[in-house]
Amino acid sequence: MTGDRATATLDLLLEISTLLATDMRRDLQARGLTAARTHLLWVLHHAGPATQRGLADALQVSPRNVTGLVDALVDTGFVTRTPHPGDRRAVLVELTGKGRALTEGLVGEHRQLAGQLLGDLPAADLARLSAGLEHVADKLRPLVPGDEMGGHRA
Amino acid sequence: MTGDRATATLDLLLEISTLLATDMRRDLQARGLTAARTHLLWVLHHAGPATQRGLADALQVSPRNVTGLVDALVDTGFVTRTPHPGDRRAVLVELTGKGRALTEGLVGEHRQLAGQLLGDLPAADLARLSAGLEHVADKLRPLVPGDEMGGHRA
DNA sequence: TATTGTTATACTCTATAACTATA
DNA sequence: TATAGTTATAGAGTATAACAATA
Numbered sequence: 001m002t003g004d005r006a007t008a009t010l011d012l013l014l015e016i017s018t019l020l021a022t023d024m025r026r027d028l029q030a031r032g033l034t035a036a037r038t039h040l041l042w043v044l045h046h047a048g049p050a051t052q053r054g055l056a057d058a059l060q061v062s063p064r065n066v067t068g069l070v071d072a073l074v075d076t077g078f079v080t081r082t083p084h085p086g087d088r089r090a091v092l093v094e095l096t097g098k099g100r101a102l103t104e105g106l107v108g109e110h111r112q113l114a115g116q117l118l119g120d121l122p123a124a125d126l127a128r129l130s131a132g133l134e135h136v137a138d139k140l141r142p143l144v145p146g147d148e149m150g151g152h153r154a
Numbered sequence: 155m156t157g158d159r160a161t162a163t164l165d166l167l168l169e170i171s172t173l174l175a176t177d178m179r180r181d182l183q184a185r186g187l188t189a190a191r192t193h194l195l196w197v198l199h200h201a202g203p204a205t206q207r208g209l210a211d212a213l214q215v216s217p218r219n220v221t222g223l224v225d226a227l228v229d230t231g232f233v234t235r236t237p238h239p240g241d242r243r244a245v246l247v248e249l250t251g252k253g254r255a256l257t258e259g260l261v262g263e264h265r266q267l268a269g270q271l272l273g274d275l276p277a278a279d280l281a282r283l284s285a286g287l288e289h290v291a292d293k294l295r296p297l298v299p300g301d302e303m304g305g306h307r308a
Numbered sequence: 309t310a311t312t313g314t315t316a317t318a319c320t321c322t323a324t325a326a327c328t329a330t331a
Numbered sequence: 332t333a334t335a336g337t338t339a340t341a342g343a344g345t346a347t348a349a350c351a352a353t354a
Contacts, residue, residue, distance in 0.1 A: 005280055006272040007265050012287040017171035019294040026298075036344060053312060063313065065345060072343090089312040089353045111161050117293045118160040125286060126159055132275065132283030133166040139271045140173040144180075190321060207335060217336065219322060226320085243330045243335040 013136070027109065031102070032076060038106075040069050041078060041095065045103035049094040051084060060146065078102065167290070181263065185256070186230060192260075194223050195232060195249065199257035203248040205238060214300065232256060 021035075028038050043058045044050060052070060056063045070093055073079045078099035084090035095103065118126055175189075182192050197212045198204060206224060210217045224247055227233045232253035238244035249257065272280055 005277075005284065006268040006275075009272055009280060009284045009287065010264065010268040012284065012291060013170065014174065016167065016287060016291055016294060017174060019291070019298050020168065020171060022298045023294065034343070051312075061344090062346060064315090064347080067314065068344075084312095087312080087354075091313080110164065114160040114164040116297075117290050118163055121160075121286065121289055123159075125282070125289075126163060128279070128282045129286030129289075130159065130163045130166065132279060132286065133163065133170060135275055135279075135283075136271050137166060137170055137173070140170060140177070143270075144173050144176045188320070205335075215321090216323060218324080218338090221337065222321075238335090241331075241335080243328095245336075 023113075033078075033102075037069055037073055037078075040066070040073065041099055041103050042106070044079065044093065044095050044099070045106075049092045051087075051090045052093060053090065055093060073099070177267075187232075187256075191223055191227055191232075194220070194227065195253055195257050196260070198233065198247065198249050198253070199260075203246045205244045206247060207244065209247060227253070 025035055028035065033041075039059060040055060043055060047054075047058065050058070052063060052066045055070075056066045059066070070079060070081065074081060077096055079093050080096055081091045081093055084092050118129075121129070179189055182189065187195075193213060194209060197209060201208075201212065204212070206217060206220045209224075210220045213220070224233060224235065228235060231250055233247050234250055235245045235247055238246050272283075275283070
């Protein structure tokens with residue numbers, strides 16, 4: 001039955017999700033980072049300096065939560081808070097050299113992981129896998145309103 | 155370049171992971187359940203009554219953590235604690251009628267979601283997607299030691 | 309009056325360590 | 332001596348509400 005095949009495929013997708021999350025979390029932990037803090041660094045890496053308000057929107061998380069994450073990342077030297085020029089209420093959060101080194105390292109590891117998981121798949125198979133995943137993502141995106149962060153994840 | 159194609163495919167996989175997690179969490183929250191508690195119910199659904207020790211092993215989480223999760227699920231009426239016949243140190247955790255109704259509902263919704271995401275994919279495409287995902291899972295499983303829970307996730 | 313970020317408070321998941329009751 | 336589960340303590344992520352400074 002096709003229905004069972006679909007269910008088994010969704011199961012596979014969920015298993016892979018868990019495995020990927022576990023694998024990445026372990027790598028980050030070794031460097032003293034959590035998933036939430038890394039996600040914030042990742043947003044800064046892609047978007048450049050941002051206000052905490054902007055980060056809260058990007059991460060879809062409360063402003064109060066951002067305060068805590070930025071506090072921790074300042075303490076550990078990954079980001080700095082500087083006054084916002086032109087709005088004295090706001091601060092600009094930006095990556096330090098250490099922060100930039102980290103996110104650039106992540107890009108490389110990300111690429112390496114992609115190679116490890118998909119590198120020996122024939123190009124035609126990779127294209128078909130990609131197409132299948134696009135199909136799934138297209139169905140899924142409308143189910144989760146207020147996404148916009150597609151891909152920006154560590 | 156093939157490398158970039160692989161990276162883009164991994165990105166897609168990560169985006170889908172996030173979307174799936176968000177979608178499922180929202181559904182559960184509406185019923186007063188968190189991901190961790192639901193995961194425990196899911197294990198009971200598949201394995202039947204279990205000791206807290208057994209649950210800790212299955213969930214790969216500390217015994218102390220299980221105490222808290224079971225406390226909450228007892229309070230909300232999803233499981234019961236009964237004395238273990240034959241070992242007076244241990245307790246058996248089992249689903250109540252409410253708990254069973256919930257997990258059975260999850261099975262149905264899971265199937266429905268699979269149909270929604272994959273139902274209109276031609277059988278051949280579904281088979282190729284499935285094969286591609288199997289390839290990824292095969293590469294990924296050895297990277298995450300002590301898994302064994304493949305598929306058992308809510 | 310609205311917005312930015314903070315303090316105050318609280319809940320959940322998670323962990324380790326020490327302890328009790330049993331094996 | 333080892334195991335099952337609890338109490339004690341702690342850290343991280345998350346949220347809402349009230350508040351200060353600024354727009």
